[in-house]
Amino acid sequence: MPFYLKFEEFLNTQNNLIGITFSKIEEIIGVLPKYTFNYQKWWSNRGSCEL
Numbered sequence: 001m002p003f004y005l006k007f008e009e010f011l012n013t014q015n016n017l018i019g020i021t022f023s024k025i026e027e028i029i030g031v032l033p034k035y036t037f038n039y040q041k042w043w044s045n046r047g048s049c050e051l
Contacts, residue, residue: 004029 007029011018026032036042 007025010028022032022037033042
């Protein structure tokens with residue numbers, strides 16, 4: 001998904017474990033959908049997520 005390429009590039013420059021704020025993520029890729037702040041499963045590494 002091209003939308004997240006900037007975030008992937010950012011992550012590739014980090015160590016294996018990072019701490020990052022929602023504000024920093026939005027600075028990198030733009031505004032996040034509102035449900036991402038409250039729906040933990042959205043952040044999983046799984047291919048799909050039921051909302």
